[in-house]
Amino acid sequence: MMFHEINSDFLQLETIQEILEQNKKLKLSQSAIEKIVKCRKYLDKKMENTSEPIYGISTGFGSLCNYTISNEDLGTLQRNLVISHACGIGDEVPREIVKLMIFLKIQALSYGHSGVQLSTVER
Secondary structure (H helix, E strand, O other), X not given: OOEEEEOOOOOOXXXXXXXXXXXXXXXXXXXXXXXXXXXHHHHHHHHHHOOOOOOOOOEOOHHHOOOEOOHHHHHHHHHHHHHHHOXXXXXXXXXXXXXXXXXXXXXXXXXXXXXXXXXHHHO
């Protein structure tokens, strides 16, 4: 089975085309895994050690950024964010486009700047 290992190298259009045409499976490189885990540990530590608001973590989003979210409601905030983006209308998106969209999201998350959990990216 052919794989494309996601890393922080500059992504060429030819690479994307090859992934789609050859139906390559995707996997994270060890360096991408380490970056994701390092950033998440940083975020977890920051959340434990600060009472300052963290945008999108303990606050609302956009114009609601000045609203603090209680610790009890943090999970609900994150769930509602995902649900608010989970809508669609029209024809089903072709499989290749879905694969490309997911690949590009994983590529962006693999740089280790988002605070996402590794299990979320691997899923």
